[in-house]
Amino acid sequence: MSFMDEFRFWLEDDYFDQDTKNELLAIRNDQGEIEDRFYKELEFGTGGLRGVIGAGMNRMNIYTVRKATQGLANYILKQGTQAKGVAIAYDSRKMSPEFADVAGLCLAANGIKAYVFETLRPTPELSFALRTLGCTAGIVVTASHNPPEYNGYKVYWEDGAQITAPRDAEIIGEVKAIKDFHDCKTMDKADAIAAGLYEVIGKEIDDKYMEELKKQIIHPDVIKEMAEDIKIVYTPLCGTGNLPVRRVLAELGFKHVYVVPEQENPDPNFTTLEYPNPEDPKAFTYALRLAKEKDADIVLATDPDADRLGVYAKDTKTGEYVSFTGNMSGMLIAEYILREKTATGTMPADPALVTTIVTTNMTKPITEAYNVRLIEVLTGFKFIGEQIKFFEQSGSNNYVFGLEESYGCLAGTHARDKDACVAVMCLCEVAAYCKKQGKTLWDMMLETYEKYGYYKESQYTITMKGIDGAREIAALMDKLRNDPPKAFGSRKVLKFRDYKADRILDMETGAETKTGLPKSNVLYFELPDDEWCCARPSGTEPKIKFYMGAKGVSLEDAKARLEQLTEDLKAEL
Secondary structure: OOHHHHHHHHHHOOOOOHHHHHHHHOOOOOHHHHHHHHOOOOOOOOOEEEEEEOOOOOOEOHHHHHHHHHHHHHHHHHHOOHHHOEEEEEOOOOOHHHHHHHHHHHHHHOOOOEEEEOOOOOHHHHHHHHHHHOOOEEEEEOOOOOOOOEEEEEEEEOOOOEOOOOHHHHHHHHHHOOOOHHHOOOOOHHHHHHOOOEEEEOHHHHHHHHHHHHOOOOOHHHHHHHOOOOEEEEEOOOOOOHHHHHHHHHHHOOOEEEEOHHHOOOOOOOOOOOOOOOOOHHHHHHHHHHHHHHOOOEEEEEOOOOOOEEEEEEOOOOOOEEEEOHHHHHHHHHHHHHHHHHHHOOOOOOEEEEEEOOOOOOHHHHHHHOOOEEEEEOOOHHHHHHHHHHHHHHOOOEEEEEEEOOOEEEEOOOOOOOOHHHHHHHHHHHHHHHHHOOOOHHHHHHHHHHHHOEEEEEEEEEEOOHHHHHHHHHHHHHHHHHOOOOEEOOEEOOEEEEOOOOEEEEOOOOOEEOOOOOOOOOEEEEOOOOOEEEEEEOOOOOEEEEEEEEEEOOHHHHHHHHHHHHHHHHHHO
């Protein structure tokens, strides 16, 4: 059907409720808006759904969520694992509780028990919960750090990680196979509860999750000693982190944790925020104001589903607060864990640190210093979580830490996704350790740079919205793939990696080798002096992202090198 045919179907068919029809009637004279809502189905990608909330096939609503869940249910039934059930969590966004219920009742109507959290919970706790309950899969209703008009739906499998190949493609196939919304099942909630197919979960999972988090602390004695001295400002950015973060810090003994009152409670409109993303300096406006008032040592922000952590720390020389990238905070935690586990004799045999191909190259000298195996995977924390499963299956290594550049990391194996709750806890331990030595986190960061090199990374993003934007992004990737640049300014490209074609091309010799990673629409350019550039279309937004890294002999030198690389990239494009 054409987009207008689909529009009329939604207006006329009894399957769709009157509120949906009223919303569509309001745009009946706006053909551009109708086309955008109906020219395609909201794509169920490798991680699930993400889109603007609203009526239509290309929007997040109860019908697209139910269809995605019916596809997942069909897949589970074919696997024969329906008796294990599915765990469901949701965040503070508009329609999140409703979408969680829609998913739970669709599963129940298919004879699959749904374990649904009583209220909002962090994404990493869902990963923990489904493994604790022995579920076959998990669902999180969240759009992470996207603007307020978005929501999303992520699928996890029984190992606790987001679905990966080949399972992701198989589930996508089941979702796409549903051609008629009438084939999507649901049932009354009271009937589902009475039949034992819908169970509310909460405190018992929270308690077990807290115990697992606290196991990651290396020096509880240092926290106890410095608990009165260290001051922490925290904002959950109106999301799910407030209760678990405050609880774990309190149970560890931290005495002075100040929560930003304007952003303490869930707010689906994110009223005090332009963009609820801890990567955005503007998100810290209220937190930094409170930090200066309290003379805080460390300022922390978790995104709405509490899997990403943003950080500021005081520079005692200037009295100002310095922002940390995800690479910086991740490296501080990693270096601390590797150093202290080695010093205390608690490092496991065959330790491994897992990171992604677009994360800082500082991981290489740090893992070499402590004889820890470094494993690089594709962008996306699900590939880090997948490695934990591989380690358990093969017995080859013991997972020690994992991180990605986009402000996400995981200490421990209680979850198989990035966990900002454990990251907050670990970073506060590092801050207490520094405080005992008369240092700040920024002092330790500078010491880390001096020891391993001044690594600096950045992104350059091009946004191309709408129908034409997707074509333009594809055309740009094709250009870079089919005619890769031989240089960026004065920097020769040493090797060109095409992960979609699974090949690494030596630009000097012409020799080809394989990447050894799953196929993905990602291009990577290795440059001299530990510099690099990587191109990757976003899987959730209408953007193409260019990741870059440089290494210098000082912060200023690294910054200058990175700025020049960015300019050279723009010139090439």
